[in-house]
Amino acid sequence: MQPFTKGIEKRTIIFFAGFVLLFSLLYVRLGYLSTSPGLTETAKNQSKYTLTIEQRRGQIYDCNLLPMVNRTGKSLYAVLPTSSNMKPVLDAVSRESRDVVSDLLQAAKPFLLQSDKEIQADNVTPFYQSQRYERYQLAPHIIGYLDSEKNGVTGIEKGYNDFLAQHTSKTQVVYTMDGLGHGMPGVEPEIRETGSDPAGIVLSIDKDIQTVIQNEGGRGLKKGAIVVMDPYNGEIKGAASFPLFTPTDLSKSVRDTENSPMINRAFLPYNVGSTFKIVTAAAALEAGIPLSETAECTGSVDVSGQIIRCHKRDGHGTLDMLDAMKESCNPYFIHLGLKVGGGSLLSMAERFGFGQGYQLAPNIYTADGTLPSKQDMLNPAEVANLSFGQGKLTATPVQVAQMISVVANGGYLVAPKLVVGQTLDGQTVERTADIAPKQIISGEIASQIQSFLVHCVMVADGQNALPEKTTAGGKTGTAQTGRFNDEEKELEQGWFAGFFPASNPRYVVVVLSEETGYGNTTAAPVFSKIADALAEKVKE
Template sequence: MKTRRMAVFFALMILGFAGCTLGVRRAQESGEARQAVQAQSTWTLQIDEQRGSIYDRQGRPFTGQEETVVTAVAPGIESGKALAALPEGEEKQAAMKLYAKGSPFLFVFQEGTRPAETEGIQHFTVQRRYGEDRLAAHTIGTLDGSGHGVSGIEKAYDDFLTEQSGELRIAYTVGASGTVLQGVEPVVTDTRQKAQAGVRLTLDQDLQRICETAGSSLGSGAVVMLDVQTGEILAMSSCPSLSSSQTAQSPYLNKIIAAYSVGSVFKIVSAASALEQGFDPATVYDCEGAVDVEGISFHCFNGIAHGPVDMEGAFAVSCNGYFVQAMSSVSSHHFIMMADILGFGRAIELADGFSSAPGSLPQEEELENPAALANFSFGQGTLTATPLQVAAMTAAVASGGQYRTPVLLYGLCDENGEVYQRQSLSPPQDVMKEETASFIASMMETAVQSGTAQSGAPETVSAAAKTGTAQTGVMKNGEEEVVCWYTGFFPAQSPRYVVTVMQEGVTENTGDCAAVFAQIADETMAFLKEQAGN
């Protein structure tokens, strides 16, 4: 079995390093695997081909971060001696078999067995497009077998990135018989510098790594971080990662931009609409654990009776009954419009052909049904939204009532890393009065201090947040699956970052999202402190 595995290993290396490293090709004499081009008196091998790069906001590459060595071999006296001196084994046998054909070829030797450079043997360092543990995998995307983008930024900017391609080639002088002429130096052409041009994103690799590490505990979920003041996406992680070996549902689905049931985080919208319409937040509702709407009972979480609560108290303990009653006393038209201007029901375009799902908003006529309005008041019913939409809504509160469409593209850069086409930021849109946003922010801060969001309180920075547990109607082993949310910002005063955490495929809210939020906030503040000290 071991021998068979080794044979397969070497066969894969020989038959095309391009399978794992973009553009590395081995010359053969027949079939599609042959990548060398024999023209006139030269024999040319294409050693490497790279397309345009993808960078973070600091100009650090997401692509081409892992390297390997490819060896170009031209059969001859010295190269034959070097190969003959290799340790006995399948690797040597494979190399000698190619050598015996008499034409130049490419080979990937194992580390430690690589022959020394001599006449006819040259080593070249080439880059792999992706590493095993690459960052922002769902956002960057993937390539097909021909090297073209099929998802994410790779697909959205496929034409542009392809135009920036460069390659590494070596050309040997051959005689009439096709054998390499000894003593004639091969010509190496390297245009890979051109591939340093590419796309720069708003993501920050340090913050992305913090979010991915923390979010890995979710199993199946998503984490989004936004800059409060600009709307730029600083990190976006879909769990599990494309490179993860975890078994989870839909690992290739980008959950950051997929729509899910929302739950009580939507009470932020409910509160905003009610307050903007003049609803008095001091209004007290006596919660008995459930409220009846035309014969349908709407329960608070676990049927808990919260007793007399005003809006701040109801928000802190996430009392469904309070918001059912509050939203029945104000205009449902204004309610649905508030959700609309906060980005619900509308796709967010991150790049050409790369957009979030729009999610779903109920029709205004649907809310004429009191039961549908009751469901909508605490984020249930037909409402769905993406983690990115929830983060943008949260940022509107953190920024004092201004909504900004999230932005992912920072700009395009040349091969020297200079940005020559800076992406403009989305203009802010006033969606609620500053005092409304301030009051909601204070309620979110109270929720962290003494309410349902308390388990997500960071140790090193103040925060404001809202929790949510949304029913899905999907059963798992006799229990209903829920979608868990935790969305908030930090610091609570003068907010800088919004973080939204979503977890799916679980049957109860165990606080995983809250723990992820707290970890991200603490590690972000530690990182900023370290940066300030350097």
């Protein structure tokens, strides 16, 4: 029996030794796993629950570094469900939402709740969530809008999409969860702020001016555009297209096919009309035609068999250049245009910037507009039509603002500018290069035409552009389109293009009232109200 017993003891010892060895290896393995960086990070992530409060895209500023977007917001609450906060949370939501919110509370996981009512309860953390756009958004056609993936679709949002996306900031709240995936009420959540919030694109737009033109244009224009320009450097201080579209309700704007609010009329070409008489006067003065040059207006003129009528059908009688500008007499300016010659008139129009569009930012362009050709100018009737802004001439409100700027600034053509530069800190601006103004007419000619335009506003009878709080100069225009409405009445573009104050002009303002008739009754009153609203600003 002894040999058998010894065998059992030997096998027991071997088995026990093996067991100890395996246990030791298992212990070492567990120790390694418990300190493994990968497993530690996984466990950490599994014990956290993150809610993103908001993700703010890079800013868009006005010329004074005032925000143009992210100006409004709403109250948002991060809720960690507990038995004590269920009632105050449910009391803060509408009856229609209570079932949904109740389900979220029962799930015991943190969630976000938007409520206009203040919620004061344990484990309910209030936040302010900024909104990119407002219902009444400033300069929506300039700023543009985003798609569902937060990428720019139009305007500055699209042109500077990469820069604005790169400078995104984020606010998050991070909760610690227990082993069952429920929030731990006794542990304070972590608030994380990441990104560079102040960085953004700086526009030439002045927020105060933009607000004024949107208010006045909204009251006075059904369809049309307003452009405000600094006549000395071409910076666009305000640009609005009417009707405005609403970035917070794009579908409504897209469906409005009658008024087409999505298009930017400030950058589109239209028939110009009598505002172009400024160019004709400049060509005549440069050709040496004196101010005392007279012509008789009988109400119409025959040019190579084409009868062209004056707006005053019984005629103005005999006029000189000053009175012809004040009365906006078509036959007189036809007389000047034919005397100057088609080639010289066309050349002057090109010098004033007609027929040339601009890139104002990546993906933002003004249209070229149209001019008659040199061959067209061999036809006296074409020369006559161009002389008072009709025929094949079209131009954008921006181009008309450039034209007025020439006579307001002493004879220099300025390039329109919309983007001043970029900022990384919200305080200093890295400016883009400026295009130097180019002198295209003499200071004497510019000064003479400027006095004509002041006379048009300050002296002419029945001028609706006359402001009450400042002085001004400018020119009306009523442009035929060759298109008619259902009542067979011709659709006409109403213009007013002017500057204020009359002496040392500070701003140029162009108003287009689309397809509504006489400029003096449609566009001029809007100019007057803008000048009055900004009268205090010119004293700064």
